[in-house]
Amino acid sequence: MENVVMGRKPVLELVQREPAMVEQVLIRQGLQGQDIKELTNLCRDAGIRFRFLPAEGLERTVPDCRQGVAAFIFGQSFVPLESLLESARHAPLPVVLALDQVQDPGNVGTLARTLLALGGGGLIVPKHHGSRLGGSASKASAGALERIPVHQCVNLSRDLEECAQEGFTVYKAEAGPEGQDVFTSQVRFPLVLVLGGEEKGVRPGVAKHCQESLFIPMPGEFDSLNVAQAGAVILGQMARQAFGGK
Incomplete structure (x- = not known):
């Protein structure tokens, strides 16, 4: 899917490395773990929108998002x-x-x-x-x-x-x-x-x-x-x- 990164580790690394490229993060409702907690904290610190969606809502928005985490990205970094x-x-x-x-x-x-x-x-x-x-x-x-x-x-x-x-x-x-x-x-x-x-x-x-x-x-x-x-x-x-x- 164009302009989408999927997976717990890839999205976490993207938010850590290039937060200016991330427009929004979607997380399947019910997901837990230290990586999810770290991801949401990083999003808050960077001012990145994140949403928890029901499984069916996430599937409609990002088909085949098997790990339950996806990030919409912009292909160019924003400038000051x-x-x-x-x-x-x-x-x-x-x-x-x-x-x-x-x-x-x-x-x-x-x-x-x-x-x-x-x-x-x-x-x-x-x-x-x-x-x-x-x-x-x-x-x-x-x-x-x-x-x-x-x-x-x-x-x-x-x-x-x-x-x-x-x-x-x-x-x-x-x-x-x-x-x-x-x-x-x-x-x-x-x-x-x-x-x-x-x-x-x-x-x-x-x-x-x-x-x-x-x-x-x-x-x-x-x-x-x-x-x-x-x-x-x-x-x-x-x-x-x-x-x-x-």
Whole structure:
């Protein structure tokens, strides 16, 4: 199974050696032993999500997981925020994309693919309440997630504050016309673009840390762009400005 490590010892060694690569650990309910205790303690210390699942639930999620322990992994190590920002400053398109609880792995992968194609600086993704980056997201990205810098954050609001302190203008995408028209506004680089989840958009607590808002006018009487489509439109307009288009 793609992007999954199975077995008590392999997962334990992976969490010990490369915790930044581990997105989530699944353990069959009822498993005991010193290795399970050590594994859960390591997960807590590293901030790695772990869940105990009934045998049938684990089998549905990870078929043939005979030892009852599995880890979902991301094929590339996450980078510190300061490294991401330094890289983004010098990117052809000096834009960092921050995803606020975007759940659909296809949307995450497509956004990464668009960002990389346009020369963007990297991604900020949440440790919790977001899509896993392996599997479907990796496939939808066509390899982009393994090539673009990705920072995994515990608190997106705090990270956006740090981005602003480092001279990045923080924009959020709006569903309505409360912000600036993306087709006529002049954005300020380097910048962070925050895209919200599929159902609720950018959360109010995160929105408070955004300095500007952008919206996409839709005169075609159809306002049903998903987050990947909306992100592509906005990133395209930012690229036009960054590359000197009129």
